[in-house]
């Protein structure tokens with residue numbers, strides 16, 4: 201049966217995202233909303249201790265306390281081989297068609313209401329400026345300069361739509377938290393993108409990019425919690441997992457573990473998360489598979 205877009209997204213949201221109460225407050229806001237309703241056990245979670253060995257470090261193993269079980273499969277049916285490497289994501293029966301055969305840049309929109317009006321499913325890249333949103337798009341589609349990247353924060357300034365295989369969109373967005381960006385690159389990020397997230401009915405999932413080479417940042421935690429409170433489905437994509445040489449800081453897997461612990465209490469169903477690197481290609485195929493199962497379920 202064909203469902204109307206609004207009905208489809210509601211169906212999807214109810215199944216996938218956190219059960220935090222929606223919030224009318226603006227983005228970003230503090231972590232102070234934590235509430236008791238979010239601590240009840242979920243029927244779709246499963247302890248990682250039930251799964252045998254996984255091929256990530258001890259810290260990452262510890263972080264993987266809750267698996268993401270997609271539609272079409274029960275926790276009891278999960279086996280080790282179904283878990284995508286470097287993630288908490290179980291691959292279910294909706295996965296498939298994860299190859300990128302072609303990509304077209306469709307256009308840039310200044311305002312959320314100017315975005316393409318067709319009903320194709322889309323995934324939006326969200327994250328701090330310089331976290332690697334544009335680089336991840338290039339990595340996913342295996343093209344160097346489809347999305348423009350820069351060492352300087354604030355490179356992406358508009359909502360950019362990329363059509364993949366003529367059937368679904370990747371959306372590159374401006375980053376938030378311009379720590380080192382020039383004044384000219386700053387804008388009212390909140391009002392600019394908030395409307396997009398709250399009103400975009402074809403949004404299958406936000407890919408919330410978090411830099412794994414630095415410890416958890418408050419603004420990223422606020423962002424994860426804002427999405428949760430507003431029932432916007434998200435996948436946490438840890439970027440720059442190749443950056444292990446920084447002797448001063450902690451390793452990516454340790455930072456990932458800390459981030460997981462900080463958001464864990466707020467979610468009844470732990471969001472899917474995955475480790476990636478646009479430099480080495482780590483997590484690329486896995487993320488595409490995950491996106492395929494979300495998309496195919498949404499399309500269903």
Ligand SMILES: Nc1nc2c(ncn2[C@@H]2O[C@H](COP(=O)(O)OP(=O)(O)OP(=O)(O)O)[C@@H](O)[C@H]2O)c(=O)[nH]1
Nearest residue numbers: 329330331332333334335349350354355356375478
């Ligand atoms: N080592 C490493 N560097 C990366 C990775 N991803 C991105 N970078 C670098 O990080 C910088 C920023 O990348 P962008 O893709 O432009 O970041 P962005 O999030 O799109 O930034 P804005 O458009 O400013 O919001 C560039 O110098 C990239 O080469 C990664 O996985 N590993």
Ligand SMILES: [Mg+2]
Nearest residue numbers: 333334355356
């Ligand atoms: Mg960018």
